[in-house]
Amino acid sequence: MSNRLNSKWRSALKNSTQDWLTEVWMIFSSLMKIMIPALLVVRCIELLGWVEALGTMIQPLMLLVGLPGETGLVWMAAMMGNIYTAMVVFYQLGLAEQLSIAQVSVISSMMLIAHSLPVEVAIARAIGISLWFTLFLRIGGAFLFGFITYQAHSNLALLQLPAPQLWQPETADTSWVAWLLTQGQTIAVAFVVIAALTLFLRILRVLGVERLIHFLLAPVLRLLGIAKVASNIIIVGLTLGLSFGGGLLISEARRGHIAGRDIFLSMAFLGLCHSLIEDTLLMMLLGADFSTIVFARLLFSLLAILALSRLLDWLPTNKRGWFYRQSAP
Template identity: 55%
Template structure:
């Protein structure tokens, strides 16, 4: 393609952008495309890398490597493969491995609750860790925070249930995974469907936010949640994103945080703490309902996890006040 053609395309694109910015629907569409494209640039390369890692069998190797650590959480060593699958891939794959290993036949409700909570806190790390890094959070901190948080929560739950002799009955499983193909074509189709769904959800989310802002509901939500958010050091401007991330997932909340980190509408500290909170407690509806199929205790995987997130982020917020600018830069660097 020659220089004249490039200039023509560039000019056409500029004119199209200006035309879209001229009306409210066009501006909304541009916002959706901007957010979605930012998500695509992160997700697609990482998903391909994870796919290759899975095919090479590295997940199994890593699962066996962490199996000795599972005793810390009162779990059999082979459950390490389940958690490693969740961390490198997703909850669906981890649940399939759980079933294949006969987790339902060997674990109590307490043990499944511990494993499920750890999976809910630390899963999909390649993709979600990259999204966190795009908001300015250092990748090493994003990964250590989620894995460390999952391990801390696992230890607390294990010792609590053991000391109080709670949930020691055999688990009852209500889910059996469907056998899925392993070919590249089936994988590409699945990822394409996921991206289409992500585009639709982002479109709806941005539209709802605009509608709430127009109706004045956004201010009411901010007023109601501001006292609670102040306890963990987060400003009111991050309220919408926290609600979206908590309800729907880190990918969607994170994609909005990426946009805000570049626009400067939300303070950098609030972006960092919001990302930290969503790292520990996100997608409370879908993920919770999904993991319930393994038979864990609902209070543990929902309310205990949410309370844990509030406590940890509140402590993190206090710790940030004592950090110098240089040390804070080790954790977070605005894009």
């Protein structure tokens, strides 16, 4: 009897492991189909010098949010590349010695909302969100929040002391070898993160914790007009961000159990507020104010999605295709 039970247990464990590994590979391969082409496009843009050209073009906009024109290059580096690249540019331009805490908080907030756009917009598009809406939301939302934050800091005379210097980057290696090594490390980390997260979610599901998380998030999601079945998408995006969590977000969307409207609102919210742990810590190294880049940004995101949800309620169903696919892909 004992041998039979052990045999059944081993068989069940083997099947569960095979299912898990299959799920990991499917999610990882889906993400790589999006991530690798996007990374190559970004590399070409960098080599052609378009980041610098675009950064110069948006310099007048930076003046509207109380920042020196040179910060346009920092923001463009974040949008076309990633936050790490933007941090290096920030120090290369000598901005660490020039800006106040308020100004660093403004540029940090704008980078947190709009960064890694080639990869993250491609992920949103794969999930079914309009390309142009995603760009408008991320870039427009970043600029609007930056402007609001600048006005609040200026009018209330907040955070006007010089920003502390908590980090100094090493000299960046721009060779192809260094780039390939960096991207290889990113891809390897993405695989490990996906494997760990899917296993963690399976354990939570078995223990019943997943239902508890859904219950706790339900009031906020109900306020935003999002069904609680979208809780996993929100949790993954808030903790891991869109790049590392992209594969799992695509998988959740494609399972077909979440309505297109809920996927759209969830991804719109995450477009404005995601990766609260890693990205927040990076911006604090630049000297940004924690309350501004976390609490104020979170409030801004909630209000923006609340307004967007009401807009969808008002919009005729046949017009919602402007924003997203009506059902999960």
